[in-house]
Amino acid sequence: MTLHAVPSPAAIAPAVAVTGLHRAYGSRVVIENLNLRIERGEFVVLLGESGCGKTTLLRALAGLDAIDGGRITAPRRPAVVFQEHRLLPWDSLWRNVSLGLNATDARQRAATALTEVGLGGRLDDWPRNLSGGQAQRVALARALVQEPELLLLDEPFAALDALTRIRMHDLVRELVAVHRPGVLLVTHDVDEAIALADRILVMREGRIAFEHRMKRNGAAPIARTDLLAELGVGTSHPIPA
Amino acid sequence: MLLLSWLAPVVLLIVWELLAQAGWLSPQVLPAPSKVVRTAFKLATSGSLLNDLGASLLRATAGFAIGGSVGFALGILVGFSRIAEAAIDRSIQMIRAIPFLAALPLVIVWLGVGEAQKIFLVALGVAFPIYINTTLGIRQVDPKLLELGRVQGLGTLELIRRVILPGALPSILTGVRYALATAWLALVVAETIGAQSGIGFLAMDAREFLRTDVIVLTIAIYALIGVAADGIARTLERRLLAWHPNYGSAR
Numbered sequence: 361m362t363l364h365a366v367p368s369p370a371a372i373a374p375a376v377a378v379t380g381l382h383r384a385y386g387s388r389v390v391i392e393n394l395n396l397r398i399e400r401g402e403f404v405v406l407l408g409e410s411g412c413g414k415t416t417l418l419r420a421l422a423g424l425d426a427i428d429g430g431r432i433t434a435p436r437r438p439a440v441v442f443q444e445h446r447l448l449p450w451d452s453l454w455r456n457v458s459l460g461l462n463a464t465d466a467r468q469r470a471a472t473a474l475t476e477v478g479l480g481g482r483l484d485d486w487p488r489n490l491s492g493g494q495a496q497r498v499a500l501a502r503a504l505v506q507e508p509e510l511l512l513l514d515e516p517f518a519a520l521d522a523l524t525r526i527r528m529h530d531l532v533r534e535l536v537a538v539h540r541p542g543v544l545l546v547t548h549d550v551d552e553a554i555a556l557a558d559r560i561l562v563m564r565e566g567r568i569a570f571e572h573r574m575k576r577n578g579a580a581p582i583a584r585t586d587l588l589a590e591l592g593v594g595t596s597h598p599i600p601a
Numbered sequence: 602m603l604l605l606s607w608l609a610p611v612v613l614l615i616v617w618e619l620l621a622q623a624g625w626l627s628p629q630v631l632p633a634p635s636k637v638v639r640t641a642f643k644l645a646t647s648g649s650l651l652n653d654l655g656a657s658l659l660r661a662t663a664g665f666a667i668g669g670s671v672g673f674a675l676g677i678l679v680g681f682s683r684i685a686e687a688a689i690d691r692s693i694q695m696i697r698a699i700p701f702l703a704a705l706p707l708v709i710v711w712l713g714v715g716e717a718q719k720i721f722l723v724a725l726g727v728a729f730p731i732y733i734n735t736t737l738g739i740r741q742v743d744p745k746l747l748e749l750g751r752v753q754g755l756g757t758l759e760l761i762r763r764v765i766l767p768g769a770l771p772s773i774l775t776g777v778r779y780a781l782a783t784a785w786l787a788l789v790v791a792e793t794i795g796a797q798s799g800i801g802f803l804a805m806d807a808r809e810f811l812r813t814d815v816i817v818l819t820i821a822i823y824a825l826i827g828v829a830a831d832g833i834a835r836t837l838e839r840r841l842l843a844w845h846p847n848y849g850s851a852r
Contacts, residue, residue: 422752437754446749450767450844459763460753486844502753 373435375400375510375542376421382429383416383566390416392566394430400509401540403533405553407591408563414546417563418514421544438510439503439541443518445495447487447502454483457502473501476535493524497531504539511536513545517552529555550587562590632814637821640814649803654822656798657788660716664723665784672728672780673773676735680769681761686736693732701725701783702790714795722791726783734776738769771845774838781830789823 375398383391390413398404408414419425421432422440447456457473458466467483474480477497487495496516503511513532517525533556536543547553553560554574562570570590614634620626621633628636644650675693678685705722712718742765750764792801800819807815842848 424748424752437752440749440752442745442749444745446745448746448764448767450770450842451763459750460755460759488844488846506753 372400374398374433375402376432376434376438376544378421378430378432380430381417381420381427381432383413383420383425383427390566391420394567396561396568398510398542398544400542401536403536403543403545403556403558404561405545405547405557405559406561406563407548407550407553407587408546409548409591412563413566414563415514418512418544418546421510422512435509437506437508438512439506439508440512440514441496441499441503441516443515445487445492445499447490447495447498449487452484452486453479453490453498456487456498457505459502461505469505470501473505474498476504476538477501477531491524493520493528496520496528500532500535504535504541507539508541511541511543513543515547516545518547518549525552532556548591550584550591553587554584560587562587629811629813632817636814637817640812641818644815644818653799653803656802657792657800658826660719660791660799661723661784661788664720664787665727665780667720668724668727668784669731669777669780671724672731672776673735675728676732676773677739679732680736680739681765690736693729697729697733701729701787705790705794709794718794719788719791719796719799723784723787726787727780730779730783731773731776734772734779735769738772738776739765741772742768771838771842771848774834774841777837778831778834781834782827785823785827785830 376396377398378394378396381391381394381396383389394417396404396417406414406417416425418440420427421434422438424440447453448459451459453474454467454470457470461469463469471480471483474483477500479494479497479501487498490498499516517528520528529552545552545556557574559574560570560572561568564570572587617626617631618634621628621631621636626633632640641650675689679690679693701722704725708718708721708725712721746764746768747760750760755763788799789801792799793805796802796805800822804816804819807813807819838848
């Protein structure tokens with residue numbers, strides 16, 4: 361697949377547009393008047409402390425939770441990768457990857473997707489024979505085989521060891537470059553955000569409190585300490601970036 | 602290890618045989634194993650043993666099929682629908698609290714001592730373990746997998762077929778194994794009352810004539826069929842649950 365020149369963002373529909381999103385559990389407001397737009401091919405990383413509302417936002421975008429106000433406009437059903445791989449233990453890898461895929465060539469497409477994540481030879485293997493990293497790669501293949509316009513990643517690398525996580529970062533970057541969905545990655549790992557994002561958002565008390573657009577080609581990236589400060593960590597003892 | 606595990610039963614059998622041969626065991630109390638085998642051979646060649654065995658197996662199969670279907674259908678209904686659970690689960694649990702053999706006199710009043718009574722009793726014993734384990738299995742399906750199914754765009758029927766039933770299967774098969782054991786117990790009791798054929802009839806008939814060799818034979822047959830039924834259930838588990846780390850040996 362060749363990479364086309366991306367048209368100006370305004371010309372095509374965004375992967376998702378959120379306006380005035382509001383969500384409350386009882387009297388506790390979790391998301392308050394939140395606006396967000398993610399273009400196709402754009403990699404947005406959402407940082408925030410536990411309980412800041414970032415997972416609630418992702419679940420609302422995925423259509424898994426109701427919203428109390430505002431609008432979410434997405435062209436199609438988004439694909440989701442969760443923190444746990446959530447593979448069906450009773451189905452072979454290709455059956456897992458093609459779950460929900462209504463196509464006669466489902467096995468062929470699952471095979472292609474599995475090859476993309478480096479597991480092309482294991483179509484008929486069982487999930488229980490996979491390591492944590494491999495299982496998460498299958499979950500990634502299952503999400504991408506649907507050719508989503510919006511890919512939602514809910515801390516998908518949090519349970520992996522450090523080396524596996526770095527390899528997964530490379531893989532995700534490659535796959536997103538090829539398939540070009542809009543991506544929203546929810547994490548609390550600052551380094552992960554710097555490694556992957558086109559745009560970093562920091563969420564605090566139900567709002568987007570900080571936004572930074574990364575300049576990839578040569579320009580100085582955001583300092584790790586600045587991000588940590590936004591998250592309320594290490595302000596008195598700066599760590600060298 | 603396999604050899605060692607067979608050592609004790611074989612030694613027991615030999616001691617039994619020797620004691621009987623030496624006349625220390627009266628044949629009226631416990632006949633020699635060799636005598637039981639000879640009786641089995643005689644009854645088999647005359648055809649009556651196969652007749653009785655066939656009659657018993659037919660009752661067990663019919664009762665299992667009816668009780669299993671009813672238990673499974675009710676289990677599915679209650680497993681999926683909170684309304685159905687509210688409506689019928691309590692009644693089922695109350696009936697279940699009755700030891701099903703205690704209902705025997707009533708069953709005889711209703712259905713007499715014919716085939717219907719025997720099949721009904723087996724079905725009654727089978728329905729409850731299947732019902733309970735089907736409901737339990739459906740309820741225990743990981744909600745995270747259900748959520749994933751929805752994210753992948755599965756409709757209700759596909760969700761049931763791809764996620765819920767496979768997830769409930771280990772529990773359902775456990776129910777099948779319990780049900781097989783109950784089916785035999787029900788059959789033994791049912792056949793000792795007013796039967797004209799079947800393994801239980803054979804035992805009762807032999808009691809009249811103090812034929813302990815035939816009685817021991819029928820006990821052995823019940824045991825063997827029980828073992829065979831359990832073997833079938835285990836094979837089903839191995840085949841259907843090949844993916845499960847606690848069963849089968851997938852790869």
